[in-house]
Amino acid sequence: MERVNVLDFTTGKLELTTSVQERYLSDLIDYFAFKNEAEMILREKNPLIYKVYEMAYSGPGALSYAITEIEPGKVGNEYYFTKGHFHSKAAAEVYIVLSGEGILMMENRSGNTRTLNMFKGAVLYVDPEYAHRSINTGNEKLVFLAVYQSDAGHDYESIKERGFSYIVVDEEGPKIVKNPRSTKK
């Protein structure tokens, strides 16, 4: 028998991965709404924001999957998140949340926004045409498995340039508010 990959549903650990990406605050300086606060933090330290453990396959019809672990924390009162991206072609994703609490923020190129709660056991459908960002609003890691087409591609630039229309901040708990840095009308 061939070796199979194993996922620990409690810890989110995958036995086999083809790559591990780490994103630190310095990598996300252009994404957080409160840049001054981010720069203040960076003078002292460069905290890890999230890690992605990917198991990638290639070829026609291939799917890949990855575990994303977002640390708990905030920049100003904005919760830690993933950069967020559009896919380069229409391509959905399926997320399965293993632990933690958060919000999946989605926005299409017309500016329509959708938000979904993330919690253990939630199975979320990322719309093919929507940019998507996961936001950790809890006190522990937010851990989820994502399955997607290997050739979906990533467009990070649109998000970097204009930002999502909405962000999630801590105002005595998570609150969805207009993004002060969004350049969208």
Next chain:
Amino acid sequence: MERVNVLDFTTGKLELTTSVQERYLSDLIDYFAFKNEAEMILREKNPLIYKVYEMAYSGPGALSYAITEIEPGKVGNEYYFTKGHFHSKAAAEVYIVLSGEGILMMENRSGNTRTLNMFKGAVLYVDPEYAHRSINTGNEKLVFLAVYQSDAGHDYESIKERGFSYIVVDEEGPKIVKNPRSTKK
């Protein structure tokens, strides 16, 4: 917030589904290796072999997902299984096993066979070009989540006609043996 789907990792229950399919022995009479034994059972009862709870999405780039629950049991000494199919186009699947024990049997159109163990936490990659069948070799339900491209399509006929080259039988435990009904050279 929109309603999200919820998966119970222990029971495999999905809160939302778009369809539920039930496959009984009478639906699988042309797939089991020991047809006489299957007909003998059918004279008295028509047991449920497996159920598929699907959450389907459509449109360009769509993915769908489903929970499959295979009952424990045998026809003759061959373990219960899913029909098995090729996809109509090159399209992978990702399986995540939630409970039970089994074997994922894969075979491509050249007759190359691959087998993978199924057990709680196993994450299995179904090759785009391979027909695939899940076989419950344990004493309880084999339950797994599958994620796949919505337009992958199903070709059951090739399997019905020629069978997989190998089957899994109980010979003091699961054993992979040549399929006596396979018409492949």
